[in-house]
Amino acid sequence: MAELQLKSVEKVYGSGFKAVHGINLTVEDGEFMVLVGPSGCAKSTTLRMIAGLETITGGEVRIGEQVVNDLVPGKRGIAMVFQNYALYPHMKVRRNLSFGLKLKKEPQAQIERATDEVSGILEIEQLLDRLPKQLSGGQAQRVAVGRALIKSPEVFLFDEPLSNLDAKLRASMRVRITDLHKRLREEGRPATVVYVTHDQVEAMTMGDRICVMKDGHIMQVADPVTLYERPANAFVAGFIGMPEMNLAPAVLTFDGVPKITLAGQTISIADGLAERLTMRDGPVTFGIRPQHIEPVPLGTPDALVGKVHNLEFMGHEVNMYVTIGDTDFISVVPTDRFDHAVTRGSEVALRPNGARVHLFDKDSGENISLADQQTQN
Amino acid sequence: MVDISNIPSYPETGRTPPTEMELKLKRQERRGAIIRYTILTVMGLIMLYPLIWMVGASFKTNAEIFSSPWFFPKEPTVQGYIDGWKTSTPYTFGHFFLNSLYIVIPKMIGTAISSVIVAYGFARFEFPGKKILFGILIATLLLPDVVTRIPQYLLFRELGWLDTYLPLFVPQWFAMEAFFVFMLIQFMRSIPRDMEEAARVDGANTLQVLWYIVVPMMRPAIISVCLFVFMWTMNDFLGPLIYISSVENYPVSLALKLSIDATEAFAWNQILAMTVLALTPSLVVFFIAQKYFIDGISTGGVKG
Numbered sequence: 001m002a003e004l005q006l007k008s009v010e011k012v013y014g015s016g017f018k019a020v021h022g023i024n025l026t027v028e029d030g031e032f033m034v035l036v037g038p039s040g041c042a043k044s045t046t047l048r049m050i051a052g053l054e055t056i057t058g059g060e061v062r063i064g065e066q067v068v069n070d071l072v073p074g075k076r077g078i079a080m081v082f083q084n085y086a087l088y089p090h091m092k093v094r095r096n097l098s099f100g101l102k103l104k105k106e107p108q109a110q111i112e113r114a115t116d117e118v119s120g121i122l123e124i125e126q127l128l129d130r131l132p133k134q135l136s137g138g139q140a141q142r143v144a145v146g147r148a149l150i151k152s153p154e155v156f157l158f159d160e161p162l163s164n165l166d167a168k169l170r171a172s173m174r175v176r177i178t179d180l181h182k183r184l185r186e187e188g189r190p191a192t193v194v195y196v197t198h199d200q201v202e203a204m205t206m207g208d209r210i211c212v213m214k215d216g217h218i219m220q221v222a223d224p225v226t227l228y229e230r231p232a233n234a235f236v237a238g239f240i241g242m243p244e245m246n247l248a249p250a251v252l253t254f255d256g257v258p259k260i261t262l263a264g265q266t267i268s269i270a271d272g273l274a275e276r277l278t279m280r281d282g283p284v285t286f287g288i289r290p291q292h293i294e295p296v297p298l299g300t301p302d303a304l305v306g307k308v309h310n311l312e313f314m315g316h317e318v319n320m321y322v323t324i325g326d327t328d329f330i331s332v333v334p335t336d337r338f339d340h341a342v343t344r345g346s347e348v349a350l351r352p353n354g355a356r357v358h359l360f361d362k363d364s365g366e367n368i369s370l371a372d373q374q375t376q377n
Numbered sequence: 378m379v380d381i382s383n384i385p386s387y388p389e390t391g392r393t394p395p396t397e398m399e400l401k402l403k404r405q406e407r408r409g410a411i412i413r414y415t416i417l418t419v420m421g422l423i424m425l426y427p428l429i430w431m432v433g434a435s436f437k438t439n440a441e442i443f444s445s446p447w448f449f450p451k452e453p454t455v456q457g458y459i460d461g462w463k464t465s466t467p468y469t470f471g472h473f474f475l476n477s478l479y480i481v482i483p484k485m486i487g488t489a490i491s492s493v494i495v496a497y498g499f500a501r502f503e504f505p506g507k508k509i510l511f512g513i514l515i516a517t518l519l520l521p522d523v524v525t526r527i528p529q530y531l532l533f534r535e536l537g538w539l540d541t542y543l544p545l546f547v548p549q550w551f552a553m554e555a556f557f558v559f560m561l562i563q564f565m566r567s568i569p570r571d572m573e574e575a576a577r578v579d580g581a582n583t584l585q586v587l588w589y590i591v592v593p594m595m596r597p598a599i600i601s602v603c604l605f606v607f608m609w610t611m612n613d614f615l616g617p618l619i620y621i622s623s624v625e626n627y628p629v630s631l632a633l634k635l636s637i638d639a640t641e642a643f644a645w646n647q648i649l650a651m652t653v654l655a656l657t658p659s660l661v662v663f664f665i666a667q668k669y670f671i672d673g674i675s676t677g678g679v680k681g
Contacts (some may be wrong), residue, residue: 042444051578072577072580073577074577074578074579074580078578080574080575082575084571084572086571088593090593090594100578100580103580147575147579
């Protein structure tokens, strides 16, 4: 296994469209890195450039000590799992698994040993003599993973491998892949993984670190907790988390404590926000996760008043949609603490937890409430 | 007591009985189907009748052929086959069949290989002048064969290829049939590229990707190409007529013409018998490869 480095990597298509804007990323040896972002953010393009399936128009991709920009995919020491499995339809599973080794002209005995080992790890021994069309989605995906695993590559690349599976199978395959990664690490042959997904649940549950991308730029690279707790900008804040973070235009003023004016309502925010701020006043984007803004009795100080326009009972919690000014806020309330007198049209007060409030620069979107993190770092 | 008053009168299937309207619609549907199939059968028979008659007539005597339009022979005889097979030349009809195969086989293999390679290039690679070259390729589809006959004849004469089979199959080794290239390109476009990319990641080079991945997936289209070449070449009359001059080298199509030589009295039953034999390989090959043929032309988007 090896470290993967992207240095100022760019992708410009023949039409002049710039898909990737000089990104820098280092994936440590044995690390599970997830590239996540909305459609069109160039995460798959980046992965395909690492694989050698797209040409790199600028910068450098390094696997281990070697610059691989001009190497064909087969010489890069990578293996890739595709979104729709890409199993060879005319070859049985056994041949699908061993095809790469046969091309490398490995001895037959070694090919058979490797096929047996990989099929054992992935529990696909009974599928070896089937054609891909005789496999279910989950089985096909395991074979696709096996085809990558058998090559013992320097870097594993996964391109949205679970997106064609149903929700239940997706969850179980998620666990299988992370277990496999842990197992290989414990066996002393750690696997460097780059995993592309648009599903933040996959990103948060699988990645050692996550790289959030937008429009060909890297917005933040961090471990899942940091990404959730300390998003670097409004985009990451809005993208990570379910339901997504409430974001609303506001004005920050400072009068001993930070004050936020939002939809004509001004509230003070204590709980250490002042120490976190890198800016004292001006237009900002106010951000608070739905779990961190809770209903309080009307008239409670420093609460925002709005009107309930929808309620979703999720079982253990209730998603309360509240319109404050022109902005829709969501508050997630545990069912046992939910006031069942609240219905659509009710007026409610929501108080943000100051320790969890994020403020973003109105123009750049940068998080201006991470000063303590900067000092910690 | 069990109350049986609510049990419906249609108890076995649990379905409600069809309404009067449903029954009427079903009857109309059945009547429509009968009419449709009757018309199709009659039309089919009308179109097939010459072929059926030919098969029947090949077992008739010469005298009976023109005495009855009915296809079934009154006194079936295989004399037409025996005499026809001997031919009026020093060679049997088997010799002419072999000659046809000497043309068909290299032409079929050459066309399949060259068309696949050219189609692969157009379908999967970007190169300078691709659009113009593709435009020229498609333009040749519109070019009548007859336009190129004389230049080709002069060329092959200069090469000393007259009265050999080379002019009949060598051009096809260079993907000369734009129709097949176009058909294969269309077929390739319907195949996702993921498998080829997976093979490249597995370490395959371009030719290995083509051979191990693309060709097996294109089997239906390639079989269609071979089938078309087989049938068209077996039926080709003009090509051999222009380039082949010795009877010894005649393929089946020219040998059939020999039987209608003006210097001889026409032995129609022999002609028909040999025509039936000449048709047989194409029909057999077609029926064997029918499944792939239909897959090939329908996925290739060349529907006729």
